[in-house]
Amino acid sequence: MFSLLLLAAIAALTIFLVRMFVRPVSLSSVFRAVFIAPLMILLALPAVAQEAGAPGFIEAILPQLLELLGIVLMFFLTWASARFTRRTGIEIEVRYREAMHSALMTGAHLALNRQLNGPAAIDLIVTHVRQSVPDALGKLKPSENILGRLAEAKLQEAGDKLARELNRVIGS
Structure with a gap:
């Protein structure tokens, strides 16, 4: 056997x-x-x-x-x-990235509400991100250049969204 x-x-x-x-x-x-x-x-x-x-x-x-x-x-x-x-490393990185993008968008809305544009708006957004999600920045380690470009893109995205909302309200 x-x-x-x-x-x-x-x-x-x-x-x-x-x-x-x-x-x-x-x-x-x-x-x-x-x-x-x-x-x-x-x-x-x-x-x-x-x-x-x-x-x-x-x-x-x-x-x-x-x-x-x-x-x-x-x-x-x-x-x-x-x-x-x-698996957990990837999930944690996704959470940090989502937190950073959310903070960027919140900072962009804040800059638009204060009627800032250009470098002043970018500085406000970057400062907001640094203060609200320091752990995410510590783990992801984006360069200043990348963070500035992300802030600029989110400002543009928030501005476009605001313009669409205004057009929708005015058009109706």
Whole structure:
């Protein structure tokens, strides 16, 4: 029985390795191959103990199995940690970017309400962003030039929106 399970595990690994060189495979299939083959062998151990008839066989092979299980577990934890870090890092960056753009738009509305234009409006918008979302600026680290251009674009966008609203009110 053990021989058949061992041959099945070796065949599965061989097929996987051949496929890996023929075409790219995903990380999940690598994980499955690394995890399933030792699991198949681990499930076959009671059959081995029964065939061998020696009560000390499992005790002799157990340290190697625990080491193999530790390697598989470390691989899985490393993969899960990298995936979690990548996913949460992207989500946090999106939140910071949205907060910065919202603060830019609020600053643009503030500049329009104070009837500012040109460099005075840009300075007001940039100052508002620095005061309202310092964490976002610290993480995203936009240059002064980029921040000024973003402020200018938001001022233009807010002005266009205000002009459309005025046209809508006057037209009706």
